[in-house]
Amino acid sequence: MNISPLFRILVAFFGFISACALSPMFTIAAMLVLSVRYRAWEVPFIGLFMDFLWLPPGFAVLPLFTLGGLILLWALEPLRREFLFS
Amino acid sequence: MSLYRQNRGRKGFVAVTVTVLILFAIDTVSGGMLRRVVRAPVSALSEWSVALSERIGATGFFSSRRALAAENKALRQEMVLLESRAAAYAAVKQENDELRRVLNVATHPHGITASVVSSTEASPYGTFWVGAGESDSVLYGSLVETAEGFIIGRITDVDTHRSLVTELFAPGASTPATLRGAPITIEGRGGGNGRTKVPRGMPLEVGDVVTSALFGGRPVAVVGSVETSAAEAFATVSIRLPVTVESLGFVYITSPKLP
Numbered sequence A: 001m002n003i004s005p006l007f008r009i010l011v012a013f014f015g016f017i018s019a020c021a022l023s024p025m026f027t028i029a030a031m032l033v034l035s036v037r038y039r040a041w042e043v044p045f046i047g048l049f050m051d052f053l054w055l056p057p058g059f060a061v062l063p064l065f066t067l068g069g070l071i072l073l074w075a076l077e078p079l080r081r082e083f084l085f086s
Numbered sequence B: 001m002s003l004y005r006q007n008r009g010r011k012g013f014v015a016v017t018v019t020v021l022i023l024f025a026i027d028t029v030s031g032g033m034l035r036r037v038v039r040a041p042v043s044a045l046s047e048w049s050v051a052l053s054e055r056i057g058a059t060g061f062f063s064s065r066r067a068l069a070a071e072n073k074a075l076r077q078e079m080v081l082l083e084s085r086a087a088a089y090a091a092v093k094q095e096n097d098e099l100r101r102v103l104n105v106a107t108h109p110h111g112i113t114a115s116v117v118s119s120t121e122a123s124p125y126g127t128f129w130v131g132a133g134e135s136d137s138v139l140y141g142s143l144v145e146t147a148e149g150f151i152i153g154r155i156t157d158v159d160t161h162r163s164l165v166t167e168l169f170a171p172g173a174s175t176p177a178t179l180r181g182a183p184i185t186i187e188g189r190g191g192g193n194g195r196t197k198v199p200r201g202m203p204l205e206v207g208d209v210v211t212s213a214l215f216g217g218r219p220v221a222v223v224g225s226v227e228t229s230a231a232e233a234f235a236t237v238s239i240r241l242p243v244t245v246e247s248l249g250f251v252y253i254t255s256p257k258l259p
Helices: A003-021 A024-037 A042-054 A064-075 A077-082 B010-029 B033-058 B061-102
Strands: B111-115 B127-130 B143-144 B151-158 B163-167 B174-179 B180-191 B191-201 B207-211 B218-227 B234-240 B250-254
Touching: A003 A024, A003 A042, A003 B033, A024 A064, A042 B033, A064 A077, A064 B010, A064 B061, A064 B111, B010 B033, B061 B111, B061 B218, B127 B143, B151 B191, B151 B218, B174 B191
Parallel strands: none
Antiparallel strands: B111 B250, B127 B163, B143 B151, B143 B250, B151 B163, B174 B180, B174 B207, B180 B191, B191 B234, B207 B218, B218 B234
C-alpha cells in the first residue's frame, strides 16, 4: 500500500492546524517537508493561510509565509527533479 | 531530451502562484474581507477546543496527574500575579515620583476588558486576537494593556466581534523608551520580550520599570536581566512584560470612544 499520498495529506493538515495554534516553527517544518518530498502546490496556500490569520493589515510587514511558500514551491523544483524524488 | 517533460509541472506552479497572488490582492483591496472569512471559524474553533479541554479535564479521568498540573498551574499563576503586582507597585511609585516633580496628574483612560481568543504563540508577527471589536466600540489604534496598566500593544485590525492586537515587542519592532531616565530603543523579540543596549556601568536592577513617551510615560516593561562583558562598552538588557503574553487570559483595551 502506498502511504505517500496519506503522508502528504497528514503533513498538509498538520501544517494548517499548526498555523492556527502551534509555534510557527511547526508550520515551517511542515512546509519544508512537503516542498522537499512533493511538488506540493498546497505549500503556498499554507503560507497564505498563516498570513491571513496573523499578518497585520497594511504594508509595514511583509507576508513572509506567503512569499516563503512560493519560494519553496519554485526554488526546490530543480532539487526535487534531479536529486530527490521523481 | 524532451523539453516538454521538464516544463510539464510549471504550468501548475504558475497557476498556483497566480491564484495565491490574486487571493492576496483581493484581500488587500477589499480591506481584509478574505482574512475575516478565514479568521472567524478558526477563532471559534480555538475557543471550542479550549472549552473542550477544560471539560475533559473536569471529568477527573486524569485526576491524579491533573491535580498536580492544576496545583502547578495555580502556583505559577500566583507567582505571575505577585510578580505583576510588584512591578505595578514599582511603576506606581515611579509615576508618583514623576508627578511630584512636574505636579501634573494624568487620568487613566476608560476602556473595556476583553478576553484573548487565540493562541499567543502561533503568530510569527507578534499578533493575537481579542474578543472585542466594532460592536464593543473598539477602534483601530486602541491601546491594549495588562490589568496592572503595562502596555501590551495596539489594535491593528478590527472586526465586528474580534480585533487583532500587534504586540509592542513584536519581532522586528523598535520602540523608543526610557529606563532610569536614559533614552533607549527596545528591539522586539516577540512574546512580550525585547532587548536593548545601555552603556556598561549604568546602574540597573532586575525589575526596573521601563516607560515610553509614546504612551504618555506609561510603563511598557520591566528589566528581566542584564548581561555585561568586559570586552564590550555596552550591556545587553533583556526587557519583558511582567506578565507573559502566553498567560494572558484577559486584556484591557482603552480608547477615547470607550465609556
